[in-house]
Amino acid sequence: MTSASPSRPLTIRNVRPWGGPAVDLAVADGVISAITAVDAGDAAGRDDVLEGRGRLALPTFTDAHCHLDSNRVGLPLRPHTGGPGVWTMMLNDRAHWREAEVGITERVTNLLGRQIAHGTTTVRSFAQVDTDAGLERLEAVLAARETHRDRAEVQVVAFPQAGLLREEGSAQVLEDALRAGADVVGGIDPCTLDRDPVRHLDIVFGLAEKFGRPVDIHLHEPGDLGLFSADLIIERTLALGLQGQVLISHGYALFDDPTRVDGLLERLAEADIALASVAPGGRSRLPVDQLTAAxxxxxxxxxxxxxxWSPYGNGDMLDRTWQLAFTLGYRADALIEHAVAVATRGGRSIVDPQVTRLRAVDDRPGLAVGDAADLLLLPGETVTSAVMDRPDDRTVLRAGRVVADRLQLV
Structure with a gap:
């Protein structure tokens, strides 16, 4: 992972952290060093003062689950040609990803820049590694990370989208990707895709042990099959002492049956296994409020x-936060603000388990003295109004340095 360059001292004047009273934020060495009353003095021409103009101050977003190597953002919209099921969709992607109007590295770099410009400074991105792409897609994500190294922290997952057992050589490509610079070991649907959960998880967790890396497993599996895979993941996490190092992405079937939720929440908490949602519609929704409370x-x-795979997505995590609140039926301000907390510091605690996690639905962390000065300033009467309106007047700071303004990189 990358770290931002040190920033010079800066005062961010007249901002409202989490929509509260207006204050000045002092920033030094990349962190918030003081919070004081607003200084009404004339700061015209001073380059150590950033005028907040009464805007909201929020922690920057964390995109905890994206595929930077799978995007056509900024390119002409093409007809959707995918079919049902993960394998069919993977084959459709495999047939077309090299045909885009611009190369893979340019696409990835442009999308990461767009995400930063819209307020995201921490990203966990998958990079597809398989017998078709080899390490080409991984290399594109690593190159984009290097281009934006002072603007964002990017954690890269070596992701075996085609499984590990269906095509000879897949496990070796995954290991090669870890040697080439991937930060996290990926896995996917041990039962429905590879149809051998023990062998699949042997490879994933074996590589995690060998290289000392975290684990991130896509779990699209339905019903009891999904719960069975989750049980196996929990068991291995506890047996190997990997608490805090494992994440289940999607987990579509895990919360369909309310009678099983309590026991599952307790087991996930015991193993300190995190979850990531992409705010899908329909029944497949992660109850982020229940997860936080547990x-x-x-x-x-x-x-x-x-x-x-899909025509949805635009690089704007504020837009996806609106989608999370909408799909969960959130209307109360406290719940919509919680959706923002999940999209900012919630995801950050996944990328860096040392970051204080959300403990309650009313937690609003990330803007206290000592916190990283990774900040998003944007207009709004309240946090809820900003989610509803998704304004363009955004200023993005990474480690106390402005990296984007009004949706343009600086």
């Missing part, structure tokens, strides 16, 4: 964006 880390992501 002590389970949960984050939000955008998945693939305007790609060969």
């Amino acid at each position: 002590g389970v880390r949960v984050g939000l992501g955008q998945d693939g964006q305007r790609d060969y």
Whole structure:
């Protein structure tokens, strides 16, 4: 992962953290060093003062689940050609991803820049590694990370989208990706895709042990099959002492049966296994409020964006936060603000387990003295109004340095 360059001292004048009273934020060495009353003095021409203009101050977003290598953002919209099921969709992507109007590295770099410009400074991105792409897609994500290294922290998951057992050589490509610089070991649907959960998880957790890396497993599996895979993941996490190092992405079937939720929440919390949602519609929704209350880390992501899987997604995590609140039926301000907390510090605690996790639905962290000065300033009467309106007047700071303004990189 990358770290931002040190920033010079800065005062961010007249902002409202989480929509509260207006204050000045002092920033030094990349962190918030003081919070004081608003200084009404004339600061015209001073380059150590950033005028907040009474805007909201929020922690920047964390995209906890995206596929930067799977996007056509900024390119002409093409007809959707995917079919049902993960394998069929994967084959459709495989047939077309090289045909885009611009190369993969340019697409990835442009989308990451767009995400930063809209307020995201922490990203966990998957990079597809398989017998078709080899390490080409991983190399594109690593190159984009290097381009934007002072603007964002990017954690890269080596992701075996085609499984590990269906095509000879897949497990070796996954290991090669870890040697080439991937930060996290990926896995996917141990039962429905590879049809051998023990062998699949042997490979994933074996590589995690060998390289000392975290684990992130896509779990699209339905009903009892999904719960069975989750049980196996929990068991291995506890047996190997990997608490805090494992995440289940999607987990579509885990919360369909309310009678099983309590026991599952307790087991996830015991193993400190995090979850990431992309705010899908229908029944497949992660109850982020229940997860937070149970002590389970949960984050939000955008998945693939305007790609060969789906025409949805635009690089704007504020837009995806609106989608999370909408799909969960949130109307109360406290719940909509919680959706923002999940999309910012919730996801951040996944990328960096040392970051204080959300413990309650009313937690509003990230803007206290000592917190990283990764800040998003944007207009709004309240946090809820900003989610509803999704304004363009945004200023993005990474480690106390302005990296984007009005949706343009600086």
